[in-house]
Amino acid sequence: MRHFLDFEKPIAALEGKVEELRHMSSDGSINIADEIGKLQTRIDRELKQTYEKLGPWEKVQVARHPERPRVSAIIGQLFEDFTPLAGDRNYAEDYAVIGGMARFRGQAVMVMGTEKGSSTEERIKRNFGMARPEGYRKASRLMELAGRFGLPVLSFVDTAGAYPGRGAEERGQAEAIATAIRACLRLPTPMVASIIGEGGSGGAIALATGNRVVMFEHAIYSVISPEGCASILWRSSDHAKEAAEALRITSDHMKELGVIDAIVPEPLGGAHRDQTAAIASLGDACFAQLRDLQDMDRDALIADRADKYLAMGDGGG
Amino acid sequence: MNWITNAVLPKIKALVTANDVPDNLWIKCKACGQMIFHREFEQANNCCSTCGHHAPLPPEARFAMIFDDASFETVELAAIDDDPLKFRDSRRYADRLKDSRSKTGVKDAIAVAHGLIGGRKAVIAAFDFRFMGGSMGRMVGNGIIAAAEAAVAHDAALITIPSTGGARMQEGVLSLMQLPRTILAVEKVRAAGLPHIVLLAHPTTGGVTASFAMLGDLQIAEPGAIIGFAGRRVIEETVREKLPDDFQTAEYLQDHGMVDAVIPRAEQPSYIGRILGFLMDQREATRAA
Numbered sequence: 221m222r223h224f225l226d227f228e229k230p231i232a233a234l235e236g237k238v239e240e241l242r243h244m245s246s247d248g249s250i251n252i253a254d255e256i257g258k259l260q261t262r263i264d265r266e267l268k269q270t271y272e273k274l275g276p277w278e279k280v281q282v283a284r285h286p287e288r289p290r291v292s293a294i295i296g297q298l299f300e301d302f303t304p305l306a307g308d309r310n311y312a313e314d315y316a317v318i319g320g321m322a323r324f325r326g327q328a329v330m331v332m333g334t335e336k337g338s339s340t341e342e343r344i345k346r347n348f349g350m351a352r353p354e355g356y357r358k359a360s361r362l363m364e365l366a367g368r369f370g371l372p373v374l375s376f377v378d379t380a381g382a383y384p385g386r387g388a389e390e391r392g393q394a395e396a397i398a399t400a401i402r403a404c405l406r407l408p409t410p411m412v413a414s415i416i417g418e419g420g421s422g423g424a425i426a427l428a429t430g431n432r433v434v435m436f437e438h439a440i441y442s443v444i445s446p447e448g449c450a451s452i453l454w455r456s457s458d459h460a461k462e463a464a465e466a467l468r469i470t471s472d473h474m475k476e477l478g479v480i481d482a483i484v485p486e487p488l489g490g491a492h493r494d495q496t497a498a499i500a501s502l503g504d505a506c507f508a509q510l511r512d513l514q515d516m517d518r519d520a521l522i523a524d525r526a527d528k529y530l531a532m533g534d535g536g537g
Numbered sequence: 538m539n540w541i542t543n544a545v546l547p548k549i550k551a552l553v554t555a556n557d558v559p560d561n562l563w564i565k566c567k568a569c570g571q572m573i574f575h576r577e578f579e580q581a582n583n584c585c586s587t588c589g590h591h592a593p594l595p596p597e598a599r600f601a602m603i604f605d606d607a608s609f610e611t612v613e614l615a616a617i618d619d620d621p622l623k624f625r626d627s628r629r630y631a632d633r634l635k636d637s638r639s640k641t642g643v644k645d646a647i648a649v650a651h652g653l654i655g656g657r658k659a660v661i662a663a664f665d666f667r668f669m670g671g672s673m674g675r676m677v678g679n680g681i682i683a684a685a686e687a688a689v690a691h692d693a694a695l696i697t698i699p700s701t702g703g704a705r706m707q708e709g710v711l712s713l714m715q716l717p718r719t720i721l722a723v724e725k726v727r728a729a730g731l732p733h734i735v736l737l738a739h740p741t742t743g744g745v746t747a748s749f750a751m752l753g754d755l756q757i758a759e760p761g762a763i764i765g766f767a768g769r770r771v772i773e774e775t776v777r778e779k780l781p782d783d784f785q786t787a788e789y790l791q792d793h794g795m796v797d798a799v800i801p802r803a804e805q806p807s808y809i810g811r812i813l814g815f816l817m818d819q820r821e822a823t824r825a826a
Contacts, residue, residue: 382747384767384775389785390793394746394766402720402752421704421713422747422766429717443704443713443744453626453706467709468622477621479710526721530682532714533675534617 223492225281227270231489234263267489274438276464280446282438283417284380287492289499291318291333291376294416297496298503299324299331305362307354311391314355316347316383317427319362324374325507330366332359332427333376336417349418350383353396356426360396360403363411372410372513374506375427380445382423397426404429405525410513412506415439415480416491431525432509433479435471436502437486441479442469478532481509566590568761582802591739591759591802596648596663599698603661603806609652612660612683614644617675622709630707637668646671646701647680651687655810657817658693660684664700664738671701673745674708678715678722681749685722689729694813697723698736699750703743712744719749727754732816734809737764737787737796755812756796757805758787764795 224232238259241252274282282288295302299322306313319332336349359375366373382393404411404427413430419441435441442449446464447457454462474480484498484505491498516524563572568590578585582602583592594602601607624630638644646668651660662684664671681697688695704712726733735753739762746766758764765785773780783789787799800808 382766384771386772386776386778386780386784389765389767389772392751392793392795395751395795397747397766398716398720398749398751401717401748402724405717405721405724422716422744425713425716426747441710441713443708443710444706449706459626462626466622466624466626467706468624469710474710477709477711479714529714529717530721532711532718533679533682 223286225278225285227274227278227281231263231266231270234259234266238263264488267493271438271486271489275461276440276467276470277446277461279438279470280440280460280464282490282492283440285417285490285492286338287495288378288417289491289495289502290338291335291378291416292338293495294333294376294499294502295322295331297499298506299329302331305365306358308357308361310354310357312352312354314347314352314358315345316349316351316379317355317358319358321371324510325503327510328371330362330371330373331375332362332373333416334379334423334427336378347383349379350381351379351423351426352383352385352388353391353393356382356393356396356400359427360400363400363403363407367406367408370409372412372510373404373407373430374510375411375413375430377413377415377419377424377428378417379420379423380418381420382426394422397422400426401429405529406522407525408518408521410510410516410521411525412509412513414484414502414506415441415474416502420445429525429529431513431521431528432481434482434484434502434505434509435474435480436484436491436498437471438490439471440464440469441471441474442467567592584802589760589801591761593666593700593739594802595667596643596650596661596665596698599663600648600650600652600661602802603654603696603809604650604652604659605654605656605806609650609661612649612651612687614647614649614676614679614683616644617679620707621711622707624707624709626707633669633707641665641667643668645676645680646673646705647677649680649684649687651691651693654694654696654806654813657810657813658691659696659809659813660688660691660693661696661698663698666700666738666740669705671699672703672705672712673701673715673719673748674705674712675715677701677705678718681715681719682722685726688726688731692729692731694731694817695723695726695733696736696809697733697749697753698738699741699745700738701741701743701745703745716744716748720752723749723752730820732813734812736800736805736809737762739763742766742768751795754816757798757800757808758790758796760787760799760801762787764790 302322304320337343337346411430413428415435446460449463450459487494566585569588571587737758
């Protein structure tokens with residue numbers, strides 16, 4: 221059963237009709253195929269019209285769609301010989317952060333990302349993609365390892381943010397994030413980060429301070445969740461829609477502000493309607509960015525990254 | 538970004554209000570309620586003589602307190618495009634900035650100065666909590682970068698003094714980008730072989746803690762300061778767990794290994810001077826040879 225968002229209701233109704241007709245087609249009537257074809261055309265048109273002009277608040281819902289491509293699906297489709305690595309060597313393994321070595325189109329790389337999980341059981345295990353300090357410390361460890369052995373780093377971010385919990389605070393959540401950002405900045409190899417769903421604040425930038433950053437068309441990237449911003453500035457999370465607009469969290473604004481380098485187009489009706497096609501486009505985008513960086517040496521890569529972020533002091537890019 | 542908690546916000550508001558009334562000759566301590574004569578309060582650098590509570594201290598007063606002979610030179614920050622997002626909630630960000638500027642007489646939530654501490658060269662970047670809750674946008678990022686560059690240029694130590702609710706939401710993702718930016722700034726200081734001391738003042742929360750503010754060579758904190766990434770209220774709502782009363786205080790952080798020492802204002806100049814001696818003597822000896 222497909223999960224429909226509120227603004228997808230008309231599409232859901234049409235798809236329901238198609239389902240009904242499919243069940244009737246066993247009667248052998250010929251007109252039904254025609255009818256389904258017509259409905260499918262209408263569905264496609266409806267999807268195109270809806271998704272072409274998604275507002276920021278609708279994009280928030282698409283970005284949080286339960287069937288959005290997850291990091292594990294991306295690793296599964298785009299990488300070979302994925303060899304997961306675990307633990308921060310201090311306290312625990314954080315299942316919210318997946319990482320390890322793999323081959324990307326033949327090249328040895330380090331891949332990592334925040335994983336929200338797909339089933340209820342997995343979501344709980346992954347803490348809904350909200351990492352604790354151990355997750356960020358593991359990411360730092362993997363980046364340091366990648367740097368010493370010349371592996372480019374590919375990261376995929378989909379998180380509401382770092383986990384707000386007592387233990388996380390006591391074990392230095394802030395320090396762990398700051399150190400992960402620093403590990404990105406110190407990395408002597410190319411780093412390409414992808415914002416694939418939610419790019420939630422410090423928990424996102426910890427894994428996304430790359431030389432190049434790409435973003436799915438309907439993903440969001442923000443300093444605070446629209447709900448959080450609304451509850452502070454509007455004094456009620458009911459104003460999340462307004463906050464989503466004011467915060468400029470969509471990929472077109474990210475590109476304008478110079479925060480990302482490329483927008484990865486999503487299939488008709490969003491990445492959740494055709495994960496395989498969406499992930500394939502993402503793979504091409506990452507490969508193109510990585511190829512641009514391949515001739516840069518260690519110092520050039522570090523300087524390139526520093527210049528990129530230092531420039532974000534006056535109106536963006 | 539996790540913001541100021543409900544528990545902290547009323548206290549902060551009360552403090553800001555108190556500072557807005559310069560005619561008031563008596564100041565009521567927010568912690569113990571004791572009335573303190575304003576001159577006595579100022580002489581104690583906004584500390585309560587009865588309970589020792591550390592009230593917010595604006596950058597100028599911090600500079601005068603910490604630098605030798607209260608002598609320092611401020612570093613001017615260049616103006617920038619104020620409102621790249623054209624942000625508005627109930628009011629326009631541009632108007633909020635204008636208001637904060639006329640109310641405080643400063644341009645943004647940071648000030649930078651250089652001088653001597655215990656005879657050693659130092660640059661201080663201090664947050665101004667009166668200005669939009671000390672929130673970090675691009676201008677604050679520029680302040681940290683200017684301070685780091687001044688430290689390298691003067692061969693001086695860098696002291697950062699955050700006092701902030703977190704990132705400035707009105708600058709959206711660009712304020713998030715100040716996390717890597719300010720880390721790059723302190724990396725320059727490290728690369729030059731100079732020390733970076735962080736003095737955490739009340740409150741230091743949200744995104745700022747996840748950047749340069751946790752990456753000092755030494756981390757010191759003011760007594761009672763609330764320091765944390767996620768706010769108390771957010772955590773309580775998420776985990777539905779009773780948190781200890783002293784959760785996220787400077788002393789609690791010290792118990793959990795996050796700060797080297799909790800140092801009251803009266804001892805800060807001598808303490809920082811002594812640290813700079815330990816960390817910079819060798820450098821000076823090498824240069825003299």
